[in-house]
Every structure is written in C-alpha cells, then in structure tokens.
Amino acid sequence: MRFSKTFIPTLRETPSEAEAVSHKLLLRAGYIRQLASGLYMFLPLGLRVMDKIHTIIREEMNRIGAQEILLPVLHPAEIWQKTGRWYEIGDEMFRLKDRTGRDMCLGMTHEEIMTWLASREIRSYRDLPQVWYQIQTKLRDEARPKSGIMRTREFIMKDSYSFDRDEEGLEQNYKLHIEAYNRIFTRCGLKFYQVESDPGMMGGATAHEFMAPSPAGEDDVALCDSCGYAANVELAISISPEVKFEDWPFEEVHTPGKKTVQEVSEFLGVGPEKFIKSLLYIGENGPVLVLLRGDQDLQEKKLERIVGQVRPAHKEEVQEVLGVEAGFIGPHGHKIRIIADEALKEGVYISGANKVDYHVKGLRPGEHFNPEWADLHIAKEGDRCANCGSTLRIERVIEIGNIFKLGTKYSEPLGATYLDDKGKERPIIMGSYGIGPARVAAAAVEQSHDDDGIIWPVSIAPFKVIILPLNMKHEKTLSVAEEIYRSLTDRGVDVLIDDRDERAGVKFKDADLIGIPLQVVVGEKGLKSGSVELKDRKTKERENIPLEQAVERITEKLKSLEAQLEV
RNA sequence: CGGGGCGUAGCGCAGUCUGGUUAGCGCACCUGCCUUGGGAGCAGGGGGUCGGUGGUUCGAAUCCACUCGCCCCGACCA
Secondary structure (H helix, E strand, C coil): CHHHHHCCCCCCCCCCCCHHHHHEEEEEECCEEEECCCCEECCCHHEEEHHHHHHHHHHHHCCCCEEEEECCCEHHHHHHHCCCCCHHHHCCEEECCCCHHHHHHHCCCCCHHHHHHHHHCCHHHHHHHHHEEEEEEEEEECCCCHHHHHCCEECCCEEEEEEECHHHHHHHHHHHHHHHHHHHHHHHHCCEEEECCHHHHHHHCCCCEEEEEECCCCEEEEEECCCCCCCEECCCCCCCCCCCCCCCCCCEEECCCCCCHHHHHCCCCCCCHHHEEEEEEEEEEEEEEEEECCCECCCCHHHHHHCCCCECCHHHHHHHHHHHCCCCCCCCCCCCCCEEHHHHHCCEEEEEEEECEEEEEECCCCEEEEEEEEEECCCCCCCCCCCCCCCEEEEEEEEEEEEEEEEECCCCCCCCCCCCCCCEEEECCCEEEEHHHHHHHHHHHHCCEEEEEEEECCCCCCCEEEEECCCCCHHHHHHHCCCCHHHHHHHCCCCCECCCCHHHHHHHHHHHHCCCCCCEEECCHHCCCCEEEEEEECCCCCCEEEEEHHHHHHHHHHHHHHHHCCC
16 A cells, blocks of 8 residues: 555654553554544554454454354343343443333443343254354443553454363363463463453352453463462462461460551561451441451452452441451451451461550460461562462563353243254353454553554564655656565555655654554665665664565565464 | 632633733744744734633623533532
C-alpha cells in the first residue's frame, strides 16, 4: 500500500491521557484513537494488526478441530436468568429493554448463549464432542477502563466452548486448547507463561491463564524456575522463609502506643517474622479473625475461598467484636471463628495482648490458641516453592488468554443434555476458553519497543516491509523504489511504500515509530554505488545490497525473521 | 464506588493564585520560495463561543455553585 493514500495520523507528541507504553505508542503511531473512556477505534494500521492476530488464532483453532460460528451480542435476559448470572453480575453488565419491554443485555461473554444453542441441537453422544468458537465483540461496563486497549468496555474476544460426554473428553479438549494457545502466542511473538488461575465466578475446578510478562500488566504470577510451578498470586502457594524461634516464656510486655507489627518490631528489636498479625474481617456469616505471620500479607482471595465474601472490619467493629482496640488484638481468648496461615503451626510468637498498650511474648500455637489452618498468605518474591523448595520469583503480567473447565455449571441450568449409548440422559461437560486479541497486540508493543517506537513481531506487523524513497523528486530514487515495491507486492509480501513528498528525516522517524520490521532505504547516496539499504528495525543492523539482488535479499531476510516465530 | 489530578486551536502547553485592551507560544495545517540520508529554513496565512450551565461583577479563561468529560491510585474485574 501507499503511505500517501493510507490514513496513518502519526503524532509528534504523546497525547497527555496516555500512560502505558502501548497506549502512547499506538496513539502516536496512528493505530488507534479513543472515542470515550474504554472505547477505541482501530485505524487502518491498527485494524491490520488485529486482522493478523485473528488470522493466526483462526488457523490454530481450526487446526484443533474447532468450528467458527457467530453469535449475537444482544441477548434475552431470560437465558442469563436461568444460570443465575443475571442476578449475580452487577453493574458490569449492560442491560436494556427492547420495544416491548423485554429485558435484554449485551453479551459480556457467551457461555449462556453457546450452551443454549447446544441444549437445542445436541441430543446424542454421537453429536459429541463439539468445539465452537467465535471472534466477536464483548461489552462490559468496566468500573475502570485503563491502559489504552488493555482494559476496555467494548472489545473483541476469541471465545471457544467445548462440549463433551465426560471428563475425559473435556480433558482432551482442554489439552488441545493449551496446545493451540501455545502456538498462537508463540506465533504472535510474545513471551508468555501458562499459570494456574482462580476459576472464580466462571465456576468449575480447573483454570489456567496465559500471561505475557510486562510491567504494564494488572496481575502478578509466582514462578519457580527450577520445577516450573507457575500460578497467579491469587492462589499461588509458597513457603515463607524459615524462622529460628526463641524459647520465650509467656509474658505480657508493655508497648505503649505501638500498634502495627512494624512499630512493635522496631520497639522490641525483634524481627516481624516472630509476630502474629491478627486481622478482623467481616464475612457473610459473621466476623472472622485471620492470623498471619508478621512478615506475611493476607491474600483476600484465599480467605474468600474459605469463608465467602469478606471485608476488613472497621475500627469500631474491632472494639465491638473483640473488646479491644485495633492494634492490640491477639489470637487467644476469642470465641469467634479463627483461621490461621499454616506458617504459624510451629513457633513462639509475639502478638497483641487484647489489652491496650500491651503485647504478649511466648505465644504458642496449639497451646494458647487453636485456629483452623489454611494457606492464606500472599506469595512473595523470595518465598520458597511449595513443590520443590527453590526460590520463587514474582512477575507482573498481562492476561492474554484463559481456559476454564466448566463441567456442568451451564449445561445443567440450561438443560444441555445428551443421551448416552445406554439411553441415559446426561449433562454435557463443558469448557470455555478465551483470548483477547487487543491485549495480544498491546502486550506485543509493551514487550517490544524502543525510544523510537514500536518493533512489531513480523507475524502481526501491519506491513512486513516499508520502502523509503528519500527524495521523491529524484527520478532514479523513485523508479527504483517503485520497482522494488512492485516486485515485492507481486511476491505477495505486505509492503508499504512511503511515497509522501516528505523529507528523509520525517520518513525515518515515522517508519521507526510505526514499527514495521524491515525498512528498505532508497537514497541517492546508495544509488550512486548501485545499492539500496536494508535495515532491521529491531537490531538496527543495516546492509547495503546491490540493486539486482535487492528483492531476493529482502525476501530472504523476511523469511529468516518469520522462521524465528515458527512453531 | 472511594481518593487524587486535569479540561484553553488537531497535538503539547502558558495564562487562572492576584478578574481589566483584540487569549498567547511550539508543533501540525494552508500558500509561495527554498531544501532533500534522521521530525530543515524563510515569508505570508487560516483555525478558539477557554468542557457546559447558572451566578457574582461595570467587566470572568481567571471568583462562586452545580454539572459533564478524561486520566491516575484503590475497590471491582464472570
């Protein structure tokens, strides 16, 4: 394509609303524009990138036998009411009424509709398995859209759903999706991890996320480089560093005005790992006292998995429930439910004395208090791997894909059943699998850019090659550039030719900014010696190639770049 | 939803505290000349109801009230 005839509105300066690197660069390079909070338009370059990603996704989904279909975005409320999600989901669902007053909603995901389709069409075990997918718009009224196209209110999603007779079939499709996802993200040039994740409200037992490491992400994962353990910190298990305890006798110590673990730790000159941190939470079934080692923090998600939704107690509630001021709570002598992190099973600790301005020393679990034990602490850098004992690493990531084993969570309420070979009616066993193509694009930019702009992996670049005729008034420059453009186009290469009547500097800057992997510079300097210059956007390496070999060499170089992303 | 910040030309900003000619600057844009290997130069030019509404005042971008929008942190994230 011709630059002069393509809408590529590059910006010299970054619009002030952008914070994330991918947001800044995609705006500056003319890929996207914002319509309103969480609503983005994809301009020609942006759309080309999205199309490339979609194509890779389609190829790999088709390869595992998934079939593409397309469902509506507008859904009757009734189906969502049957699974209960109409009521469970709050403001995040866009709701509306049609002209007859019927309740409708905009699809945030499509489990309900896919399952509804399956419930009507699948009757026999002979119809199974099925894997259906779509690449389609989702709408979620996000509380806080952020980071450009990373978290938006309207976005395209590849969502697939597997329908099987039994758990074995589901396991099979789950594995196939893992293979497909690995191929997709590898082909898209991303660095990524597959981690264990919290199935959350999707239901079901097993779930994994595909995470692209980037400081711009919204999640943290715990990784063990030696055994490969990888999990979202929401559920990652870790062993806190071991502590050598002292054999303190049980005694009260005066700690005037010292409330937090840190304050008391400094005041007494004892490390925080020898403290018990007591936190009062209010749950659906009343208050819960949560105990952690002083050097640990609570992972609320873990607590919620045990007791349901919770919130920290207010100061007044602490006084009311425990009869002591917050800051001096101890684990002993309370009648409410107490749950402690397993790290506290052994040791001799200091904790609040349940008495203002006092702490107790020599507190022994099992002797002075008897809690329920659970894994409650948040895994942090330097903790040991629960699997193999090596040191864990915590990394910030962008969620680019997720996979869930759903079981019968949707098939049962929607009556999606089949008759097995004995004529018995059984619920279909389901799985659901998502990929956010816009996040794939954003993650690619986050992971691959420099001060000058984007550096696209060749597989998802809007064009693979950009030709830069430096002086449009120079006859030879023009004819050579056009000739290379034509030859490459004839060979089916995606080429952009910067045929604008701009100065060389402008063309260089824009080419770097929009991030096309290969630049072909056609200038008078090179032409004097009968050559053009081939520049690799990523390595910045330049090579002069004789005119007659130009097209050959460019395609060769392109092939070698492409080969790096092959799976 | 809680906390913070910001709305002045397409983009980046100054002016607002301390009200007072015709609201400025850089880039971009248009015309001409010139230039052509890293966002050139010169000359001329177009573009603003200062987010909106109401108020105070002789006078409001500037002060007050309400309101809308955008961004960041947190909560939430099926």
